[in-house]
Amino acid sequence: MVKLAEWRGKDVFRTYGVPLPKGHVARSAEEAEQLVRAGTVPLPCVIKAQVLAGGRGKGGAVQFAGTPAEVRAAAAAILGLEFKGERVKELLLEEKLPIARELYLALTLDRAARMPMLIVSAQGGVEIESVPDEQIVRLPIDPFPGLTGYQKRRAAKVLGLSGGPAKALDRLLDALWAAFDGEDAELVEINPLAVVGDGLVALDAKVIIEDDAAFRHPQYAEIRDDRTPLEEIAREKEIAFVQLDGNIGVIANGAGLTMATLDVLAEYGGRPGVFLDLGGTDDPAKVTEAFLLMARAKPRAVFLNIFGGVTRCDTVAKGLVEAMRQVPASERFPLVARIRGNNEAEGIEILRAAGITSIPQLRESAQAAVAAAGGRP
Amino acid sequence: MVKLAEWRGKDVFRTYGVPLPKGHVARSAEEAEQLVRAGTVPLPCVIKAQVLAGGRGKGGAVQFAGTPAEVRAAAAAILGLEFKGERVKELLLEEKLPIARELYLALTLDRAARMPMLIVSAQGGVEIESVPDEQIVRLPIDPFPGLTGYQKRRAAKVLGLSGGPAKALDRLLDALWAAFDGEDAELVEINPLAVVGDGLVALDAKVIIEDDAAFRHPQYAEIRDDRTPLEEIAREKEIAFVQLDGNIGVIANGAGLTMATLDVLAEYGGRPGVFLDLGGTDDPAKVTEAFLLMARAKPRAVFLNIFGGVTRCDTVAKGLVEAMRQVPASERFPLVARIRGNNEAEGIEILRAAGITSIPQLRESAQAAVAAAGGRP
């Protein structure tokens, strides 16, 4: 999934006609000051850190300013921040609007209904997780025919809108639906959606694009806001790779088996730090590549847990042996292997020839991996 | 239904990206000559009468020219024509292309399936009615999800296209589908669709837009190519009015009853010349308006056949009496009335007071109408 920074999300909104405050991105305090001096962003204005984490308001990552000097000072302060682990590199400056009410709108997926879902609440401006369930209305949207008039009227009623703002909502929801559908979004969220005079304005924008639809939207390929450097490399090599807070590297095949492996390791006191899902491959080179990537994450030990299906055991064994040959001695790590399934005997033999023992049982192999990483048992 | 002249249909095609020959409309021989002299239309070119009837090629309404002088002569000749009852007022000049094959494509409605239908034949360039059924393939298109890739591949196979032309067909069908759907068309037809080199070109365009969707497409309201002047007035007044070749005017309410009335009149030797469907109204002024319109069609006699439902008998009687008062003596016509149904007694009484007798039985009243028009019995 590609999480877009607020300003990128608002670029998407603009394309589809969702009403926005006047605003502009700045990457330095000077640029920020210049934007207001030039009148590109009217004063007073809001200066917002462009980070993906929520709760910016409370965290000092959103500030208000009434003069160019204040803008410069606020911009400089925010650009220095490290906010929930993200360094602030970009700001969004926007005009400050006279807000009558703050509402919540989102479109996402209802998995059970297999339909998009419109989420509406009159309690905007706070994290939706903190809003009581009875104040949130969820409307499934059939992809055929899409968002309908009566659903938009229902949303207006839930939001307590009538007259001009209700008409504005009708248009805005069409635009939001078109954006969700047209950009293959997982989520489009406006929180808060502000009632300003007779109209509505999206004060924030949260847009998450689905990775799998990248072939239709090459413009998002460049965005890497939410990944670690190694995750980024893995993505380029099309290897599923996640970094957690731990020290055992796990290489498995298949999401379910990977998770089960984590569960077993955790049970015996292990802390899986990186996991790498080989998926279904029958190319030893791909396996080698994955191992070399794992080596770069510097795990204390690596646990290889493979059940051969599409990916055959001998393929993995060959790739592994080649990788171990390529890893410099200084970067070597203890390896515990368990390979089962298709071509199991061949795979075990290849490993044995390279001095690696395969432990057939998941429990015993996991315990060995935990011990190798220096934990108990 | 609004039948678009070829050049208007091609304007629609152009908007949606259906490939067309270079061409331009001319309304005089001078203009036609100027178009080729200016290079707007390359030579050699085709000069086509912009009439709605088919069979223009055989009827001399399509000519070819290689020089500006020939263009002028051909244009002058065609502009003088009266083609199947239509006077030629507009020409379409188009470049003459090197045609490898002529194909047929159309999108229309499959009523039974309640789906749009793609009609495909490799036998283009002749009227589709003359093509044997086994050489025509009809593919229902579900409106959700719309035209699919495999249907386009099937169409290419039926048309014997592969490589470049098959790719061109894929794009062209998307454009044609978008036009059919986006313009609320009843029919979009390309006949012939020409294979020209590696591509496809729509040599003709037949587009019929649905009347009922006029609220979405105000641009078609001005087009009146296919109506008589009285039909046009009726349309403006929202009265269903059809002129046929006959001398008895029929005023009825409801399409089915109107047709049944025609059937009975025909049985007794009557020739219904105009029929006017009051539809469902309870406004006497609307009835008066309809009668006055009927008077303008100068029928030999008028047969009023009403079964009161939504339209009550007394409403019709009132409107009728007022109309008879307004029609000048010189334009009066014999009137035979039959009014039944809701408020029948009141309606009959109103007519009786104005000297008009209602004949209760359909057969007897129809016979009286035929007699009044001077036919048998």
Added chain:
Amino acid sequence: MSVLVDAGTKVVVQGITGHQGTVHTRQMKLFGTAVVAGVTPGKAGSTVEGTPVFDSVRDAVERTGANASCIFVPAPYAQDALLESVDAGIRLAVIVTEHIPFHDMLVMYHYARSRGARIIGPNCPGIAAPGTAKVGITPNVVFRPGRVGVISRSGTLTYEIVNGIKEHGLGQSTCIGLGGDPVVGTSFVDALPLFEADPDTDLVVLVGEIGGTAEEDAADYIRQHFSKPVVAYIAGRSAPPGKRMGHAGAIISRGRGTAATKVAALEAAGATVARFPYEIPDLVAAALRDGARR
């Protein structure tokens, strides 16, 4: 018994505050129908002919238990109204509105179908079961309880024919006016099985028109699956090709859907075909005397 409606039918009128909506709410009530709710967005809280008005079908269904809808809203909003009623759980919607674009009706038809909901119409008189309920606009005066089923693509012509049956001393079990548009929610083929299954219908009068192949399809169905006598009439025998005869669906084009092909198909299927509407009552009486078609 009756077809599609019964004593438990509770009608919500969509567009109740419009002129037609109000007039026909009154007429439906006079017919004995339980019209329990009306819907006009923004008019919640008012009443029409004693019937409470709601902002949405959902509210109406929740508050009144409405299970059938009669739709009068103008054509540009009819699609939304139908989707709304289906989404609110309504499984029978009679659409009286005329001039709905057929592209919209395609969406409506397939959506309703995917939810197991039935549409009658659009541009139709609707359903009337004398003594039970009426959903639509057929005039009350033409009906009388009886055992003749009527299925028709026409409006006024249906009233004429139903009235003729009444004047002949017979009555109707249920009359369904399907509407004359090119795309209808329920066609003859969809309606015939309902009458086949209805123990209170002895015979069906089928009133067709030129245009389309609905009557030919009906003939196929009758031949293969329908056991009761059928008396049919096809309007438009003398209509010229290429002219639209009022109903958007009633047009002969490309030689398809002529009266001749329809009459021939129905006769071949064993139906008795009247040449004129006024022949129908006698033919019905005769067929009832003769009993089942096979």
Added chain:
Amino acid sequence: MSVLVDAGTKVVVQGITGHQGTVHTRQMKLFGTAVVAGVTPGKAGSTVEGTPVFDSVRDAVERTGANASCIFVPAPYAQDALLESVDAGIRLAVIVTEHIPFHDMLVMYHYARSRGARIIGPNCPGIAAPGTAKVGITPNVVFRPGRVGVISRSGTLTYEIVNGIKEHGLGQSTCIGLGGDPVVGTSFVDALPLFEADPDTDLVVLVGEIGGTAEEDAADYIRQHFSKPVVAYIAGRSAPPGKRMGHAGAIISRGRGTAATKVAALEAAGATVARFPYEIPDLVAAALRDGARR
């Protein structure tokens, strides 16, 4: 007997000329499956593993009577492939392809549903009924005919578990890998009734994952409608919130879809929940000894 597939299952492989299509055509045949046709547009006339290749599913169905499809075509073309198979009359489609955009899958799901067709997947191992047929990519070696049904959102983990059941001396009636995507054609709730009705299944092993509420919904269903013993396992107990664990569906967000809620729901419904995959065979054997859950 078995679930979804039987001796009459005839498979068409869409994308048969691709590497995966070819490999798994061979494996399906080795499993004893009647793979009667392949489809790759433009490759009609060739054969793959002795199976004739056609340009379209329609041709394949007409010429071979294929009634189930196994789809390997790349993600950008998978929607078209599925619609094509449904339109050609296929009523069971196993979609192996991974990375299909869920917006496409929504179209596919609702289209298939409107035609009464069932999708398994996407991004799934498919169906295997040992001794009968296999549609998909599960490794042949892990199976053995028996009376344990398996329904799983996982791929490889399923093989591990199925293999464990085999090594314990038991066997499977049918194993269905539903796939781990956010939108799947068949969920636990859709699959459970098939096993309930299958006389050759004595017990079901349900393999879930974190993310979504499919397991909670399954628990509801089991509590209300399912009579056979259920042994369940939920992968991802130790996965951190907000991280996508390989499967696009396997993500804990907003506190929904945690392992804890799933385990609690299943236990409350009377299922035996294993803490680790290797516990499953013993729990299955014990549950089979104890007999029906209620």
